[in-house]
Each structure stands twice: as C-alpha cells, then as structure tokens.
Amino acid sequence: MRPIRLATAWLSGCSGCHMSLLNLHHHLLELLLKCELVYSPLADIKEYPAGVDIALVEGAVGNADNREMAALIRERTVWVVSLGDCAVNGNVSGLRNPIGREAALAAAYPAENGSHQRFGSDVPLLLPRVLPLHQVIRVDAFIPGCPPLPEDISRMLASFFKQPAAGG
Amino acid sequence: MPRLKLSIDGIPVSAGPGATILQAARANGIDIATLCHLKGLIPAGACRICIVEVAGGRRPVPACATRAESGMVITTASERLQAARRQIVELLLAERNHQCPVCVMNNNCELQAVARRFGIDHVRYGFIAPTLTVDISHERFGLDHNRCILCRRCVRVCDQVEGAHTWDVRARGTASRIISDLARPWGESGSCTGCGKCVQACPTGALFEKDVQGTRKGTLCLEKLLEWRRRRTR
Ligand code: SF4
Ligand code: FES
16 A cells, blocks of 8 residues: 655644644654655645645635645645635634735835735735635635644544545 | 423424423423524524424424424424524624634634534635724723624613613624614713623623633633622722
8 A cells, every 4th residue: 555645735824733733743653654745844845746645734825825836736636625724714814804905014014005016026925815725726624723633633634544545 | 371292303392382492492402503592582583593494384493583383393403404504604604704713702602612513614605804893992891893793682681681772783784783872882882881791692702891811701700700790899
C-alpha cells in the first residue's frame, strides 16, 4: 500500500489550525506512518505537487494569492478539507467584510489613505470580500473550530483512511 | 375538561387542555429544538426551528405556538423537517455577523448550540456581512446588532414580565432592528428600568452585561448575580 499523500496549506489564517495539528502530539507520528507529507507550511517544500490525496486547508480566501492557491489545490487534490473556522466561514479573517476592503485598509494603514497601490505587486491584492473556501472551490469536508480540536482533525483523517479509494 | 390524547413520533401522549404541541412533547420526554421560545413568555413563532408535521396538514407548524388537539398525529423529526431546520439555522448564520470565537457568548450561545445539534459544519449561503452597530450607551448593558437573530425574547420579556416595553422591532426583513423606545440610544431610554431581563432572555451574545467576566450574561452564574446585587445595595 502506498502512503497517503497528505498536504496542508495556509491561506488567510493565523496558523492556529496548524498549531492544532501539531497538538496531535504522538498521534502525529502515527499519522506520518500512514502518510507522506508532500506539502505544508511546516515543511520546506516550495511547490504544491500533483497527485495529492488529501489537503487540509487553513484560512479564508482573502487575497489574490489565496485564490490562486485554492484553485491549484483543487486541481491537484482528491479530497479537500476546510480546516478551522476561517476556511469554513471567514471568521476572524472575514471581520473586515462588514466595513469593506477600502475602509479596512484606511483603518489599518491611515497614511496610505486606504489606497490600494502598494498591493498587487509584491504584496498580494486583497479581494473585496473575504470568502470561505467552499465559496471559491469545491470542498469535500469541513472541520470547524477556532482553532479546531485535534481530536476532530484525527477523526476526519480516520474517516478518510477508511474510504476504499484512500491510499490506492 | 378531559385530557387531550394525541400521538407524537408514534408515541401516544396525553396533555392538559390548552397545551401547545411543544409542551405536550416535552412533558413526554420528546425534545424539540427551539430558539425564540422561552418558557413564561407568550410564543412568537419567530424562528420556526420548532416546526413539526401534523398528519393531514398542508405545511409544518411551529410546535411552540400551536395548540395540541386530540387525535393529532405529529412527526417531529422527518427528513424534510431536519432539512428545513438546518436551512433556517444556516440562514440565521448568514444574515448577520456571527463570529463565535470573538463573541461574548461563545460556548453559552443557544444559536451555536442548535447549529451544533443539527451538525452544521458550514453554511451553504453567502454571508451578507451587513454593517451593524453596537449600542453601549447604557450604563450596564450593551446591544450588539451583529449577533441578534430577531427572536424577540427581549421585546417580550420587557413587555410581558417587566411591563416596561422598552424594546421593539423596527422595519422588516433583513432591515429589521431591535430598538429601545422610539429608536433612541438605550442609555437615553426613559422607559428602561435597568432590570436586565432582556439580557438574561437573549439567546445569543446580542444583549450583554458590561464589566462581567465569562458569559457576559452575569446571572448564568448565581454567585456572580449575588455579588452584583451586593455591590448595588452597598
Ligand atoms: S437582542 Fe437577543 S433577545 Fe432581542 S431579538 Fe435579538 S437575539 Fe433575540
Ligand atoms: S421556537 Fe417555535 S417558532 Fe421559534
């Protein structure tokens, strides 16, 4: 049986969901016996590879980079999981939605007067609205929580491992 | 008057005359989820979470606001009802700004509890994300419109129990807002007695007490209520 190709990704989130993943403690070792970690902000891998079995995606889609990454993940992954409340519903990352992008920028960078000019080149362009992942790409499962409970993460992964197609 | 005899989920039950379907069900250990219902207040039928099917009826009826009748055959948990309830809760979540992790009622909220009970792990609708205000003009309490689900428990408890009728609802649909007096800041209300019943009745973090730790409802913990009373009477 080939190992399951597992990826984790980090869009507009605070990394708390990845902390929860690390909080699996020794279960993490068991997990890595079954899986090969092929992409993650916790590992030094530059490009999201093809042929990923399962991706845990933290964070909402808040800027152009996130949107591009989400599309790439969908294209190259069998099972995409929204990990944590930002991915599930925007949550804290989406707190700017009620006032809108320009007002949020003006509040955060008063000198810039809300102008969006610096964004778009080296700093990714903020989207007008922060979106939950499933409103950008098709999502197969959800692990809510801010941060999600480690037990919920292992339960979700276990349910994937049980699927006949998993692991080939 | 004789007791009413009806059937709920295939179980024969009896209820006193005048009982609602909800009362009949709960008295017989059948739990129907509710949100706008609060024991002691006149039912408003505002949220429709408690809908049930009555055999022969064309559409579901709210259990909290419908009288039980002899001979009724009631279903509380069909697939159609579960789907409708789920949809209602998702629409409530999409309508205003419910960010649980940064809400004063996180883990004590009734909206959150029903969402959990129905297994809602995401919302299928687009979030409206309206721009809403928080009224903290009152000396002791605050009203955060972002969390309000328009259940009108505050309106009813203020009117029916306290007798002040400070609260009302203005406008319709998604534009509806809870208002104090004639839409004056709460702190300037001439009718508010400062009793705090609305804060206790509110199922979400919309109405909260300032300067208390934990739930921001104060009296979910009796110790804290006593402490507050002592402070007031000192
Ligand atoms: S403020 Fe609270 S009690 Fe009043 S209508 Fe809104 S949610 Fe219900
Ligand atoms: S609880 Fe019955 S309509 Fe809200």
